[in-house]
Amino acid sequence: MKTTSNLLLALALTGTTMFAQNEKSTDPVVDGIIKEATENSQLKELGFHLLDVIGPRLTGTPEMKASHDWIVKTYQDWGIEAENQKWGEWRGWQRGHSHISMISPRVQSLDGTQLAWNPSTSAEGVTAEIIILPTVANETEFNNWLPSVKGKIVLVSQKQESGRPDYNWEEWATPESFEKMKEERSAASKAWRANLKNTGLTSRTIIPALEEAGAVGIVSSYWSKGFGVNKIFSARTKAIPQVDMELEDYAMLYRMAEHEVKTEINIVAESKELGRVPTFNTVGKITGTEKPNEYVILSAHLDSWDGGTGATDNGTGTLVMMEAMRILKKMYPNPKRTILVGHWGSEEQGLNGSRAFVEDHPEIVEGVQAVFNQDNGTGRAVNIQGAGFMHSYDFITDWLTAVPRNISKHIETSFPGSPSGGGSDNASFVAAGAPAFNLSALSWDYWNYTWHTNRDTYDKIVWDDVQSNAILAAIMAYKASEDETKTSRERIVLPLSKRTGKQQTWPKQRSPNREGGK
Template sequence: MQELQQQVQGEWSAGIQRAGGTGRIAQGIEGSGAAGILTARWSAGWGANKIFSSLTNQIPSIHLSCEDYGLVHRLASNDQSPVLRLDAEAEFMGEVPVFNVVGEIRGTELPDEYVLLNAHFDSWDGASGATDNGTGTIMMMEAMRILKEVLPQPQRTILVAHWGGEEQGTNGSLAFGEDHPEVIDGLQAGFNQDNGTWRVQFFKMQDFPGAAENFNRWIAELPRDLTGHMETDLEVVPESGSSDEASFICRDAPGFRLLSHYPDYRQYTWHTDLDTYDKIVFDDLRNNATIVAMLAYMASEDPIRVSNVRRAPPAGRQWRPCGTSQRSSGN
């Protein structure tokens, strides 16, 4: 059965590619005079459906659940002429300002060197964006509250940044890097969280192998009841560009991402219609906020700067260049 499933999926994907991809198909359907397009993208979890951007320009693209889509498909296949009626209202409000929100605890001895806690504040609109990325914002706010209480006079300046426009291509963090070269030049370490509600389990040194020396010392100081579930193998891997740490790494500034294996994040809440408040595990958030506050404390007080020397790219390749922030929608 599994082999047959893979065969059917392969044939379907090959047909889509021969037709020029889903975007070209949608444009062709729209150009043929269709009133709308029905879409469904199962997320490999019960009742979970991925929701992404529309592929049409003027006509609506309507997302149906896997169950409803299957019903409509069967009715159509049986020549029962199903009719769908849509009642939807939308109004284009024009361009509105969006912002990053940045807080600061000013450093006392090294105020021009920075520790950056960050997460993106904008959410995906398939649901309420609870784990992508409300949990990241909650975690960083709580870590900053802890630091304000226990470390009101850090050696280095500690920033917390809640980015706008991450879902539009890390737009907010790119703009921040363009506008604040002093933070790029003075960055001791940036800690980004964009991995749902699960506990932090490991770190990757991205492109900075020398950073492992600092991280090993910091992690060794964390209480075992916080690190017992963590992997301390600090693997050096290239940045994929999928979240806001990439906006700093591309400028040779040591940005890192707090990672989890999140066994069901991709299936159930990442860009789905199930990413709602009830999925948040607050015990995990308390654990993560405590870890981040401790790491920020040690990064601030560490007499040794974190290395910003990137490893050489593999033969025949180049590191991903920085993008340019989009300051206007053009509308």
């Protein structure tokens, strides 16, 4: 390890691109990693089985358990020790058939899906007239209107006048038309929020209020600001169907209601309740030969939402870490330190799996050399920051020098950085004081098009970038394992908050929700 700890030097390098290097290294392990990754990649086959065969991995579903079991078997077939470690329980649920149709004034199939953990309809479903929320001046007006939802299916989301995202408008519209659209879109959103506030409810609490008032179904449309793409999360109803409908069909229904055209739809949303089921982390291990009680951890959450198949959140992170472990077992079978891989459960509901691991294994956390986490899409890693550890520059930059130039030239670094308070599983380790780093990826329109959406599917994966990330993860794990020196855990003093003016504090370790979905 380098001993340079000059903070000014580290800050001066913030945002710079890393390290030129010859195409072929002088390290046979690094050369072997690159050769195996490029000439014998297993990424597409792994992706096919995880994403196409098993599918989405919603916490508490049989598919989530199947993915844990498949990873354990795959690791064992590669000669890697692996097990499922139970950390809690969740509401067991399995999605069935969803079908939504307009049946009057004409017949049309509508694009939408049942939301997660939603109670099942019968095979015939629910048929009823649609109704939209009124414009009200105050809570009293809303409460006077509320009985009118009895026996109706309520549309609860804002109508979008245009399904074209901003970038498409900017490319093709006149400047005047583009500015007009933005102003109208902003004004409509502002008016919607103000009206919702007038009801005395929120976008969350209004749904149980409608159900209690006798609504027989809820239709929402959580547009993700892209063509044909919606965010898909969980239902907030207890006994009636709640579905998310794509913008195009939702806006059509909304216009029907605005024009007082009597419109009926049928919602079939079948599912199964499976009682309480165990939740797991899958943990694999290549035991260290010299320092077995010190650990390099490869980290990625396995669970997903289920509007798509969870391909880029976090199928790609899962595949990166599986492939890195496969390569390390083949090219570096006797590491100096123990190399662990964690495929965490229930990240989407609050980092529960990784928080449980940290809470249940303080001895491992104490021995952590480094954690490398990947969880923001299919893109190649383009940023690594020091997570608030004072001397992170010393070891991260040292390890990165072994990474081939065609990968490292895209990576910017910032030191000492700041600790993550949430967002992904690296935060669970940082809160416990362990040096954990996110391999932050290039966007590929992640936030609009695949993050928690109905379009997060296999076809969105950019395999060249995923392969680069597997090489990066494997080399960083190898170099961290071989480093002669234990990494420093000295933290920076955090600056004053720009929002509150008060001294910021290091994130506190939090306990997981071990009894979820009730």
